[in-house]
Amino acid sequence: MSPEKLSKLNDIYQKYIEVGMFDFPVDVSKEFIAEKFMGYGTNLNEKVFSLSEFKELVLRQRQQSAGIEMHVDRNQVFQKITNDENAGIIVEELIVTMIISGMEHKTQVRLTTFLEYVNVNWVVIHMHASVPVVAEANDIWNLDELNRKNKELQKLVDERTTELRTSLEELKAAQAQLVQSEKMASLGELTAGIAHEIQNPLNFVNNFSEVNTELVDELQSELKSGNTEEAISISNDIKENSEKINHHGNRAGDIVKGMLQHSRTSTGKKEPTNINSLADEYLRLSYHGLRAKDKSFIAEMKTDFDQTIGNINIIPQDIGRVLLNLYNNAFYAVTEKKEQQPKGYEPTVSVRTKKMGDKIEIRVKDNGIGIPQKVVDKIFQPFFTTKPTGVGTGLGLSLSYDIVKALGGEIKVETIEGEGSEFIILISAK
Numbered sequence: 001m002s003p004e005k006l007s008k009l010n011d012i013y014q015k016y017i018e019v020g021m022f023d024f025p026v027d028v029s030k031e032f033i034a035e036k037f038m039g040y041g042t043n044l045n046e047k048v049f050s051l052s053e054f055k056e057l058v059l060r061q062r063q064q065s066a067g068i069e070m071h072v073d074r075n076q077v078f079q080k081i082t083n084d085e086n087a088g089i090i091v092e093e094l095i096v097t098m099i100i101s102g103m104e105h106k107t108q109v110r111l112t113t114f115l116e117y118v119n120v121n122w123v124v125i126h127m128h129a130s131v132p133v134v135a136e137a138n139d140i141w142n143l144d145e146l147n148r149k150n151k152e153l154q155k156l157v158d159e160r161t162t163e164l165r166t167s168l169e170e171l172k173a174a175q176a177q178l179v180q181s182e183k184m185a186s187l188g189e190l191t192a193g194i195a196h197e198i199q200n201p202l203n204f205v206n207n208f209s210e211v212n213t214e215l216v217d218e219l220q221s222e223l224k225s226g227n228t229e230e231a232i233s234i235s236n237d238i239k240e241n242s243e244k245i246n247h248h249g250n251r252a253g254d255i256v257k258g259m260l261q262h263s264r265t266s267t268g269k270k271e272p273t274n275i276n277s278l279a280d281e282y283l284r285l286s287y288h289g290l291r292a293k294d295k296s297f298i299a300e301m302k303t304d305f306d307q308t309i310g311n312i313n314i315i316p317q318d319i320g321r322v323l324l325n326l327y328n329n330a331f332y333a334v335t336e337k338k339e340q341q342p343k344g345y346e347p348t349v350s351v352r353t354k355k356m357g358d359k360i361e362i363r364v365k366d367n368g369i370g371i372p373q374k375v376v377d378k379i380f381q382p383f384f385t386t387k388p389t390g391v392g393t394g395l396g397l398s399l400s401y402d403i404v405k406a407l408g409g410e411i412k413v414e415t416i417e418g419e420g421s422e423f424i425i426l427i428s429a430k
């Protein structure tokens with residue numbers, strides 16, 4: 001073969017490699033790819049039956065590798081020109097290296113190309129590219145390799161499963177610890193609160209009893225001097241002081257009672273409970289309890305019970321206590337609002353139950369004074385109260401919170417200052 005014809009062959013082959021591997025202009029490929037070109041790419045679907053399909057394949061490849069750093073090492077392993085010098089076969093082994101996200105990926109490609117000399121020009125009429133599968137020499141059908149990969153995959157799956165299981169256990173432990181530390185925190189708050197809260201009534205008790213001791217001395221000396229009127233006046237002061245002592249003593253007593261409820265280990269037993277009857281019963285209990293103290297107090301009670309709930313397994317006294325706290329607060333809030341005498345105001349407290357999947361929602365709503373945004377975060381803290389001394393200890397909601405949490409449930413509030421509040425409890429239906 002003339003050196004010119006051979007160099008033309010190599011030249012065309014080079015252009016064909018460049019269009020396939022690099023960014024040689026695709027349009028020019030019609031000069032060296034036959035119109036009826038046929039080729040196999042390395043992928044299952046890469047079958048090309050014409051020049052235009054060849055171009056499409058090249059463009060798709062370029063799109064996929066856009067922005068990826070890539071280089072190719074080439075090694076020609078075979079070249080043969082047919083005896084009539086009108087056809088040539090070239091075989092190359094290529095190592096394509098791509099850097100993807102900083103990682104080097106190497107692909108080995110075997111490429112066989114068939115060229116034909118037509119009208120004083122070489123054109124590529126066929127190519128066959130393949131990626132050899134890595135396998136042992138005697139694993140002809142690649143089965144050992146498949147098995148090995150399967151085992152590798154299985155190992156990976158096992159590893160991941162173990163990892164997941166461990167993290168799940170760790171999460172559970174962390175959660176348990178959180179619940180524990182939340183309890184500890186509320187215990188700490190409680191202790192600090194107790195000290196502070198009890199100190200106050202105690203100071204009154206101490207001061208008034210000291211004053212009374214002095215007054216008794218005075219009383220005795222007035223009696224000795226025969227000043228009956230003075231003596232009576234002093235004895236009245238003593239009486240007043242002792243009433244104050246009694247009042248503050250009671251307040252300390254209430255605080256202690258509330259605390260005992262907090263630290264109590266529930267004495268009740270879980271039993272199938274009709275939550276609707278319970279909610280109804282405690283609503284009436286709360287209302288009549290308040291009416292006993294203040295006959296003039298009137299409020300409307302509304303109930304809306306989901307009859308599909310049936311019985312749920314709870315300690316009735318616990319949920320009862322929570323509901324009682326909520327109702328008492330609600331009636332208090334409507335009383336407060338009533339005192340502001342808004343026109344046409346009808347104090348209303350309502351309770352609603354609803355089954356929601358495997359949960360039960362209980363909503364206690366009032367149209368009372370509502371809770372200002374700036375204190376709403378504090379209402380579940382022990383001893384937070386806006387009620388006057390002797391009326392509230394501020395333990396109701398913190399106790400309710402503890403009880404609901406212990407059941408694995410949730411309690412939250414939605415409120416608008418001046419318009420009312422709604423407390424929402426969510427507990428398991430099982």
Ligand SMILES: Nc1ncnc2c1ncn2[C@@H]1O[C@H](COP(=O)(O)OP(=O)(O)OP(=O)(O)O)[C@@H](O)[C@H]1O
Nearest residue numbers: 329330333370379385386392393394395396397421
């Ligand atoms: N329905 C409600 N409407 C308006 N304010 C509320 C309502 N429920 C609770 N609050 C506010 O949250 C505070 C804390 O309530 P919580 O039940 O814990 O204590 P308390 O009612 O003040 O006292 P205790 O319940 O111990 O007698 C209340 O003082 C009040 O300011």
Ligand SMILES: [Mg+2]
Nearest residue numbers: 325329396397
């Ligand atoms: Mg309360």
